[in-house]
Amino acid sequence: MEMLIAEIATREEFLFQGPVAKACFYVLMFASMGYCAWCFWNRRRFWKDGKKITWKTNWLRNILSFILAQKKVRSSRPKSGAPMHLLIFYGFLSLLAATTILAINSYGPFKFHSGTFYKVYEMLFDSLGLMLVIGVLWAIGRRSGFRPKVLSHNWRDYWALGLLLALGVTGYLVEGARIAVNPKPWDSVSWVGFGFSKALGWVTPDSYTYIWWFHAILVAGFIASLPHMKLKHIVMAIATASKAPEWPMGQLQPISMEEVEQTGLIGVSLPNEYSQWHLMSLDACMECGRCTEVCPAHNVGKSLNPKAIVQAIHHASIDNSSVIAAVTEEALWACTTCNACVEACPVLIRHVDLIVDARRNLVAEGKLSGSAASMLRQTGSTSNAWGAPAAAREDWMKELEVPLAREKKEFDVLFWVGCAGATDPGAMKTTKATAQLMAQAGIDFACLGKEEKCTGDAARRVGDEFLFQEMAAQNVATFGQYKFKKIVTPCPHCLNTLANEYGEFGGDYEVQHHTQFLQELVETGAIKQASGESVTYHDPCYLGRVNSETEAPRSLIRKEDLIEPEHNGKKTLCCGAGGGRMWMEEAPDQRPGNRRAQELVDTGAKTIALGCPFCRIMLDASVNQVAPDEGIKLLDLAEMLLQANQKTTV
Ligand code: SF4
Ligand code: SF4
Structure with a gap:
C-alpha cells in the first residue's frame, strides 16, 4: 500500500514549513490582500461624487470581449504592443488560474491535485507561465530602446515590470529548488522548473525555505503595491467594462431643460458633473498613449492630447477643480469628435463624451466665437448650417425632376440630402448622382426639399445641445407627416444622428448610407x-x-x-x-x-x-x-x- 501511495504523482504543500511558518504566510497574504482591497475601495474618491449610473449594461459580454479576449488590445499596435501585452496578460492569467486551482484543492472538499491531473496541470502551467516572463522581458526591452513617443514612462514602470518578472522567475526557482531538494520520478513534467533544478543541486531544505519565502514576500509585495502602479488597470478595467454604457459610439447623451432648471448647469465645468462611470473609467487609464497616437489633431501639432485630457480630468477629480482649466479651451475646441481615441482605448474610455460635455459648458458661458458661433446662429435662423434659406434646398433639383415628399405623401425611400448636399457645389454633385441612380433603378423615393432642416449634428458636437434638440424635434415632426420605409442619406454625419440619436426624440427609423443602398442595387x-x-x-x-x-x-x-x-x-x-x-x-x-x-x-x-x-x-x-x-x-x-x-x- 505504501508503495502505491508513493507512486501517485503529486507534491507536498508547505514543504519543510512548520505550523508557525504556515500561520505567518497566511498573515502576510491576508494583510497584503486586505491592504490592496482597502486601497481600491479608497480609490472611489475619484468617482463617488459623480452622477449616479442610470444605465443597464451587458457586463458579461464586456468582460468576455474586452477583458478576457482583449478585443481592443489585439486591434492596435499589432507588431509590438499587442503581442507583448497579450503574452503578459495571458501569462499572468494562467498563473492566477493555477493558484486558484491549488487553493480549491487545498481548501475545498475534494482533493484532486494528483495523478494524471497533477501531471497535466504541471506541464500546462509550466508552459503558460513562460508567456509572462517572455512578455515582461519584451516590455522591458521595448521601454528601454523602442518606446513609442506617446507612452508615458517613469521609474515606477520598471518597478512594476521588475516585480512581474521576479514573480515569474522566482516561481520557477521555487519549483526547481523543490525538485532539487526533494526529487520525484515524475518531476520532468514540470519541465521548466525541472530545467532550473539542474543548476540547483546545492539547495538544502534550509536554502529551499529561504527561496520559498523570498517568492512569497514578492507575491505579497506585488498584491500590496498593485493599486499604486499603472498595473491597477488590471482591476479598474474590469470595473469599467462591467458598467460600460451600451449606447453606440456615435451617440451623445441628451441633457434636458428640467435637469438644467434643477441644477442650473449646462454641460460640465467640474469633474463631479460627469457620471460616476465616466470618472471611474479615468482611473483605469494605463497611460498607454494609444488614444494620442491616433488623434488627428495631436498628430498635426495641436495642443489636444486625449491621454493628457484623461489624466488632467482624473487629477482635477481629486479636489473637484475646474475641468476647463485642467484641459484648456484650446484643446477642447481642437477635437473633431472622430472617435479614433475611443476606438483605440483598451479600457473603454469615452473621450468624446468628456470633451463634448465640457464644450456644452463653454457654449452656455458664451465662450464660442468666430465662424463656429456663426454656424450655430445660421443653423438657428435658417435651419441650414451653411446659412442658406430653406427654398435653396431645392436648387440642386432644377435640371432634374425629383419627387417631393409633400406631393407624394407615401413612398419607399426618403432621400435625406443634408445641408452640405443641398448647399455645397461639390456635395450637390453627389446628391444629383444619387437621385439619378435611384430613378434609373426605379426606386420609389422622395425628398423633403425645403421641408428638410439641419439634423443638428454639428450643433450638438460643438456643444449647443438645445439647438440640436430643436432641429431633431422639427425633423421628427416632419417625418411623421409621411409614410416611408427607410431613410437613405449620402452624409455619414446625418446618418449617425438620424440612426443613433433621433431615437431619444421619438424618431426610430431604418437609416442607410447611400453606399449601403447602392450596394443593394448593384447586388x-x-x-x-x-x-x-x-x-x-x-x-x-x-x-x-x-x-x-x-x-x-x-x-x-x-x-x-x-x-x-x-x-x-x-x-x-x-x-x-x-x-x-x-x-x-x-x-x-x-x-x-x-x-x-x-x-x-x-x-x-x-x-x-x-x-x-x-x-x-x-x-x-x-x-x-x-x-x-x-x-x-x-x-x-x-x-x-x-x-x-x-x-x-x-
Ligand atoms: S485613455 Fe485609454 S488609450 Fe488613452 S492612454 Fe489611457 S488607457 Fe491608453
Ligand atoms: S475624437 Fe477628438 S480627441 Fe479623440 S482622436 Fe478624434 S480629434 Fe482626437
Whole structure:
C-alpha cells in the first residue's frame, strides 16, 4: 500500500514549513490582500461624487470581449504592443488560474491535485507561465530602446515590470529548488522548473525555505503595491467594462431643460458633473498613449492630447477643480469628435463624451466665437448650417425632376440630402448622382426639399445641445407627416444622428448610407459596379469607424481597381471636419486634412473615392494644397457609379 501511495504523482504543500511558518504566510497574504482591497475601495474618491449610473449594461459580454479576449488590445499596435501585452496578460492569467486551482484543492472538499491531473496541470502551467516572463522581458526591452513617443514612462514602470518578472522567475526557482531538494520520478513534467533544478543541486531544505519565502514576500509585495502602479488597470478595467454604457459610439447623451432648471448647469465645468462611470473609467487609464497616437489633431501639432485630457480630468477629480482649466479651451475646441481615441482605448474610455460635455459648458458661458458661433446662429435662423434659406434646398433639383415628399405623401425611400448636399457645389454633385441612380433603378423615393432642416449634428458636437434638440424635434415632426420605409442619406454625419440619436426624440427609423443602398442595387443587378483605373477610398470617420460600415463602399469599386491607403476601415484618418471643426479657423500647417490627403495621394491612385460631403470639402482643399499638379480627381462613389451606368435624367 505504501508503495502505491508513493507512486501517485503529486507534491507536498508547505514543504519543510512548520505550523508557525504556515500561520505567518497566511498573515502576510491576508494583510497584503486586505491592504490592496482597502486601497481600491479608497480609490472611489475619484468617482463617488459623480452622477449616479442610470444605465443597464451587458457586463458579461464586456468582460468576455474586452477583458478576457482583449478585443481592443489585439486591434492596435499589432507588431509590438499587442503581442507583448497579450503574452503578459495571458501569462499572468494562467498563473492566477493555477493558484486558484491549488487553493480549491487545498481548501475545498475534494482533493484532486494528483495523478494524471497533477501531471497535466504541471506541464500546462509550466508552459503558460513562460508567456509572462517572455512578455515582461519584451516590455522591458521595448521601454528601454523602442518606446513609442506617446507612452508615458517613469521609474515606477520598471518597478512594476521588475516585480512581474521576479514573480515569474522566482516561481520557477521555487519549483526547481523543490525538485532539487526533494526529487520525484515524475518531476520532468514540470519541465521548466525541472530545467532550473539542474543548476540547483546545492539547495538544502534550509536554502529551499529561504527561496520559498523570498517568492512569497514578492507575491505579497506585488498584491500590496498593485493599486499604486499603472498595473491597477488590471482591476479598474474590469470595473469599467462591467458598467460600460451600451449606447453606440456615435451617440451623445441628451441633457434636458428640467435637469438644467434643477441644477442650473449646462454641460460640465467640474469633474463631479460627469457620471460616476465616466470618472471611474479615468482611473483605469494605463497611460498607454494609444488614444494620442491616433488623434488627428495631436498628430498635426495641436495642443489636444486625449491621454493628457484623461489624466488632467482624473487629477482635477481629486479636489473637484475646474475641468476647463485642467484641459484648456484650446484643446477642447481642437477635437473633431472622430472617435479614433475611443476606438483605440483598451479600457473603454469615452473621450468624446468628456470633451463634448465640457464644450456644452463653454457654449452656455458664451465662450464660442468666430465662424463656429456663426454656424450655430445660421443653423438657428435658417435651419441650414451653411446659412442658406430653406427654398435653396431645392436648387440642386432644377435640371432634374425629383419627387417631393409633400406631393407624394407615401413612398419607399426618403432621400435625406443634408445641408452640405443641398448647399455645397461639390456635395450637390453627389446628391444629383444619387437621385439619378435611384430613378434609373426605379426606386420609389422622395425628398423633403425645403421641408428638410439641419439634423443638428454639428450643433450638438460643438456643444449647443438645445439647438440640436430643436432641429431633431422639427425633423421628427416632419417625418411623421409621411409614410416611408427607410431613410437613405449620402452624409455619414446625418446618418449617425438620424440612426443613433433621433431615437431619444421619438424618431426610430431604418437609416442607410447611400453606399449601403447602392450596394443593394448593384447586388440585385439594377445598376453595375463602378470602374476606374486606380482608385483609393477614404473611409469617413462617421461611416467606417463610428458606424462600422467599411464593406458597402468598397463593394461598389472593382477589387482590381482599389488601392488601400495605410489607414483604412475603422482605423481611418480624419479629414478634420467633424465636431464643428469644418467651421473653425485652421492654421495652414495644422490641417488634419492635409495629412490625410498626402496619404491618399501617396497610394499613387488617380481617383480618390469618397462617401461623405464633409470629407469632400476638406480633402478637395487639401489635395489642392499637397498635390496641386497631379490631376487627382475626387469623386463620390455615387458619381463613380453614375459614370459607369447609363446616364438618365430623372
Ligand atoms: S485613455 Fe485609454 S488609450 Fe488613452 S492612454 Fe489611457 S488607457 Fe491608453
Ligand atoms: S475624437 Fe478624434 S480629434 Fe477628438 S480627441 Fe479623440 S482622436 Fe482626437
